[in-house]
Amino acid sequence: MSLKKSSLGAVVALGLGAVVALSVSSSTLLSLFTQSIIYAVFALGVGVLLKQNGMVSFGHALFFGGASYLLGILLQLQLVSAELAIFLTLLAVTAAAFLIGLVIVRVPGVAFGMLTLAIGQMFFLTASRARGVTGGADGMNIDWPSRLFGFPMSQMLKPATMFLVCWSTLVVVVFLLAWLMRTRFGGITEAVRDNEERARFIGITTLLPRAAVYALSAMVTSVAGVLSAMNTGFVSPESMHWSLSGVALMMVVVGGFKALWGPAVGAVVYFMFKDILGEHATHWMTIFGMALIAVIVFSPTGVAGLFDRWVLGKKPSIKVGGH
Amino acid sequence: MLTINLFNGLVYGALLIVMCSGLALIYGLRRVVNFAHGSLYMLGAYLGYSISLHSNFWVALVAAPAIMALFGVLLDRYGFRLLQDRDPLTVVLVTFGLLLVIEDLVQTTWGKSNLSVPVPEALAFSVDLFGTPVPAYRLSVIVIGLLVALGLSLWLRFSKVGLFVRAASTDPVTTSMQGVNTDFLSAGVVGLGTALAGLAGVVAAPFLSLSPSMSADVIIDSFVVVVIGGLGSLAGAFIAALVLGMVQAIGAVYLPDAAVLLPFVFMIGILIWKPSGFAGSRT
Numbered sequence: 001m002s003l004k005k006s007s008l009g010a011v012v013a014l015g016l017g018a019v020v021a022l023s024v025s026s027s028t029l030l031s032l033f034t035q036s037i038i039y040a041v042f043a044l045g046v047g048v049l050l051k052q053n054g055m056v057s058f059g060h061a062l063f064f065g066g067a068s069y070l071l072g073i074l075l076q077l078q079l080v081s082a083e084l085a086i087f088l089t090l091l092a093v094t095a096a097a098f099l100i101g102l103v104i105v106r107v108p109g110v111a112f113g114m115l116t117l118a119i120g121q122m123f124f125l126t127a128s129r130a131r132g133v134t135g136g137a138d139g140m141n142i143d144w145p146s147r148l149f150g151f152p153m154s155q156m157l158k159p160a161t162m163f164l165v166c167w168s169t170l171v172v173v174v175f176l177l178a179w180l181m182r183t184r185f186g187g188i189t190e191a192v193r194d195n196e197e198r199a200r201f202i203g204i205t206t207l208l209p210r211a212a213v214y215a216l217s218a219m220v221t222s223v224a225g226v227l228s229a230m231n232t233g234f235v236s237p238e239s240m241h242w243s244l245s246g247v248a249l250m251m252v253v254v255g256g257f258k259a260l261w262g263p264a265v266g267a268v269v270y271f272m273f274k275d276i277l278g279e280h281a282t283h284w285m286t287i288f289g290m291a292l293i294a295v296i297v298f299s300p301t302g303v304a305g306l307f308d309r310w311v312l313g314k315k316p317s318i319k320v321g322g323h
Numbered sequence: 324m325l326t327i328n329l330f331n332g333l334v335y336g337a338l339l340i341v342m343c344s345g346l347a348l349i350y351g352l353r354r355v356v357n358f359a360h361g362s363l364y365m366l367g368a369y370l371g372y373s374i375s376l377h378s379n380f381w382v383a384l385v386a387a388p389a390i391m392a393l394f395g396v397l398l399d400r401y402g403f404r405l406l407q408d409r410d411p412l413t414v415v416l417v418t419f420g421l422l423l424v425i426e427d428l429v430q431t432t433w434g435k436s437n438l439s440v441p442v443p444e445a446l447a448f449s450v451d452l453f454g455t456p457v458p459a460y461r462l463s464v465i466v467i468g469l470l471v472a473l474g475l476s477l478w479l480r481f482s483k484v485g486l487f488v489r490a491a492s493t494d495p496v497t498t499s500m501q502g503v504n505t506d507f508l509s510a511g512v513v514g515l516g517t518a519l520a521g522l523a524g525v526v527a528a529p530f531l532s533l534s535p536s537m538s539a540d541v542i543i544d545s546f547v548v549v550v551i552g553g554l555g556s557l558a559g560a561f562i563a564a565l566v567l568g569m570v571q572a573i574g575a576v577y578l579p580d581a582a583v584l585l586p587f588v589f590m591i592g593i594l595i596w597k598p599s600g601f602a603g604s605r606t
Contacts, residue, residue, distance in 0.1 A: 056412055058358075058419075103591055106598040110356045110415055111554050114546040115590070117358075121543045122587045129583065242539065246419060253416060283431070289423030296416050297406070 003179065010175040017167035021160045030159035036271035037166040038227045040264035041173055043251040045221030047263035048177060050252060052186070053213040054193045055105070056113045058245050059120025063218040065240030067093050067225025069127060069134055072142040072235055082145045090222055097218030101211035121242050128237035139236025142229050156230070166227050170264065173220060178260055180216075189213050221248075250292050256302025265303050325576060326455045332572025334461045337468025338527055339564035342545045344475055344557055345519035351492035351555045352505075352512045353403045354411055358418040360520050361542025362425035367391050367521025368528045368537065369433050372440050380443040380529070387525045388518040395517025399510040422538075430535050440528040464526055471519065472561050479557070488512060492555065547586050551593045553600030562601060 024030055046060045067089050074085040104115045127134050134140055144153050155161060180186055191199045192206045200206050229235060238244070247270070248263075255266025273291075277284060299305060346360050357363075367387050374383035402421075406414045442460045449456040479485040490498040491505050499505040523541075531537065548567055552559030567586055574585040593600070 056415070103594055107550065107594060108599070110411055111550050111600075113412075113415065114356060114550055115594075118543045118546050118550075118590065119587060121539065122584055125583045243423075246423070249416070249419070283427055285423040285427035289420040289427070292420035292423070293417050296413055296420070300409075300413060 003182070006175060006178050010171050013171045014168055017164055017171065021164040021167075024160075027159040030163045032271060032275060034159065034163045034166050034231060036268050037163070037170050038224050038231060039248070039251065039271065040267035041166075041170055041227065042221050042224035043248045043255070043263035043267045044170075044173060044177070044260075045217045045219070045224065046245075046248045047252045047255075047257045047260070048220060049213060049217035050257045051260065052181070052189045052193060052216075053105075053210055055210075055214075056249065057116040057217070058113050058249065059116035059118075059242060060217070060221050060248055061240050061242060061244040062120040062123050063093055063097060063221040064225040064228070064244065064248075065127070065235060065237070066096075066123065067222035068142070068229040068235035068239055069140070071226055071229050072140050073133065075143050075145075076140075082148050086226055089226060090219060093222035093225075094215050094219040098211055098215035101214030101218075102207065105210040105214055106207065117242055117245070120240065120245055124237055124240040124242065127240055134237070137237060139234055139238075142233050142235060144230070144233065157233075162231055166231070169223060169227060173223060174261060174264070177220070181260070185209070185212070247288075250288060252302075253292060254295050254302050256304025256307075258301055259304035259307075262302055262304035269303065326453055327457065328572045328576050329569065330452065330455070330457050330461070330572075332568040332570075333565070334464050334530070334568070335571065336565040336568025337465045338523055338541075339544060339548050339568060340468040340561055341471050341519055341523040341526065342541060343548045343552070343560040343564055344471060345516035345523075346545055346549050347552075347555055347557050347560045348475075348488075348512050348519075349516040350549070351557075352488065352495075352509045353399070353407070353414075355403055355414045355418065356411075356549075356554075357516075358415060358542070359422040359425060360516075360545065361538035362422045362429070363391060363394070363517055363520040364524040364527075364541055365429055365533075365535070365538035366394075366425055367524030368533050369429055369438075369524075370521070371525035371528050372433070372438055372533055375440055375528075380440070384522075384525050388521040391521030392514040392518035395514035396510045398517065399513035403513060404506060404509065426535065426538065433533075435535055438533040440533070442529045458530075460529060464530070467522075467526055471522075472557075475557060484508075484511075544586060547590050551590055551600050556600070559601040 020033070021030070024033075042060070042064050045063065046057055049055055049057050049060075070092060071085055071089045074080065074088060075082060080088065100119065104112060104119070107115055128137050130136070146153050148156055156165065188199075188204055189209045189212070191202075191204060192209050196206050225239075228239065251266035251270050252263040253266070254269055255264065256262035270288075274284065277287065295302060301308070342360070342364060346357060349355055349357050349360075370387040370390060371380075371383040374386050398421075402417065403414065406417065442458070446458075446460040446463055448459050450459050450462055451457075452462075479489055487498065487503045487508055490501075491503065491508055495505050527537075527541075544567060548563040549560055551567075552561075552563035567589065570585050570589050571582060574582040578585065
């Protein structure tokens with residue numbers, strides 16, 4: 001897809017969001033949409049890591065909940081304006097992820113996934129025990145100021161506005177990622193993913209690009225964390241729990257990671273599914289566990305893969321990851 | 324104070340040895356990191372709870388691992404074996420799905436509240452260790468951990484089946500060409516690994532309380548152990564398990580606030596120094 005074509009797509013998508021925000025009057029439906037879009041951004045982050053780096057993260061909730069917490073703490077301290085706090089949060093999460101990445105991306109394959117899980121869970125435990133800073137297991141409220149980016153906060157929190165904000169963010173993130181993948185950075189990271197040794201032979205330092213992809217994926221996920229902090233005005237250790245990382249990963253697998261937009265589709269499918277289940281949701285873990293196994297065994301490329309096969313008539317290629 | 328903490332560190336290290344030897348065995352033969360291993364441990368613990376309610380702890384100590392072994396054989400036959408040509412990450416995700424199913428199953432069957440298993444009467448006394456009284460039960464946990472480590476090492480080193488297992492871990496194709504039935508062998512080893520997870524669960528039940536979150540805590544530490552020990556290396560895992568148990572015990576005394584983060588710091592330190600772990604040549 002050329003840049004012109006994807007810009008056009010982005011503009012159309014933004015317009016579509018505006019139409020939905022104006023025409024859907026049910027606020028329950030709009031908040032369901034908003035929630036699934038926030039998780040779509042979350043899953044995009046996990047998907048980028050898998051797509052560009054061939055690595056599976058089982059601990060991305062760290063960056064989701066971590067961003068919400070950091071923002072909440074910054075807003076509580078009231079040292080900087082809310083706008084600057086959002087910027088600082090994204091920056092800090094990305095920088096922290098880059099440093100963690102420098103150490104853990106050197107660990108090959110599956111062991112990397114195990115490490116992400118371990119690191120995520122340790123921060124989850126820290127957050128649930130540090131009562132003084134994070135409110136412990138009870139969570140913390142996020143004190144938003146009365147105005148954000150010049151708009152009154154009460155206006156921002158209306159379901160239709162919130163939906164539009166989240167949808168536009170999703171579209172912009174997908175567009176920026178699509179653009180980034182076409183730059184030299186995209187090329188280098190793909191080369192490193194496909195064959196790290198050969199990439200090294202042609203003179204590419206392989207550690208930095210891989211740590212950078214890890215940081216990038218953390219940044220995308222932290223955007224979702226900020227959106228969630230805005231949407232719910234609350235954060236609890238649950239948002240850092242590894243089961244949430246697992247859910248995000250499930251969205252990526254179900255949606256298909258080969259396409260950039262696959263994870264976002266997975267998130268929407270997940271929330272639709274969960275809403276339809278409704279009453280039976282107490283057993284959602286069993287149902288999603290089985291769904292995950294079924295998708296991986298029978299359609300490893302997910303919904304995006306089915307789309308390629310049925311609509312575009314492409315041949316399937318079964319391979320997860322790059323190792 | 325320090326003696327009892329070091330002792331408890333050793334107890335936890337021994338428990339991790341039993342857990343991680345199962346993980347390492349399964350990884351060695353099937354190249355599968357079993358994310359459901361912690362859930363299997365939890366399932367073993369709850370099975371042990373139910374069995375010891377109906378009869379006694381000693382029956383549970385044998386029966387629960389036996390049931391888990393059967394489960395492991397089935398898991399290999401109808402799971403790992405059918406997926407052996409797929410990418411390793413695919414199989415990892417399947418075990419992750421299995422984890423979700425087992426967690427839900429345990430919560431549905433036994434509920435969300437904490438349960439406890441009493442220490443068996445024969446071991447409900449204290450032993451004097453360097454002037455500090457320590458519970459005999461915990462001492463026997465250390466013994467079990469060491470017996471598992473020793474037993475597995477001797478079995479792999481000196482028995483004929485152990486030789487086959489080592490050969491199949493290095494090169495499954497050549498091993499099967501030499502006439503070893505590797506599918507049969509794998510089913511046995513996955514069964515053994517799962518039984519060890521169940522054993523760890525039963526052994527842990529009298530001194531850790533049973534709750535649906537018990538699997539998450541132990542699997543995190545097990546992964547840290549297996550990664551810093553070097554994936555698939557038994558000896559590396561043994562050393563790492565004991566060191567991690569000690570690090571946590573000493574941390575609980577001197578740095579109580581940071582005790583949770585110590586394994587993390589420890590792991591990062593090791594990985595900066597050696598990315599593939601203590602004994603990591605086979606990653």
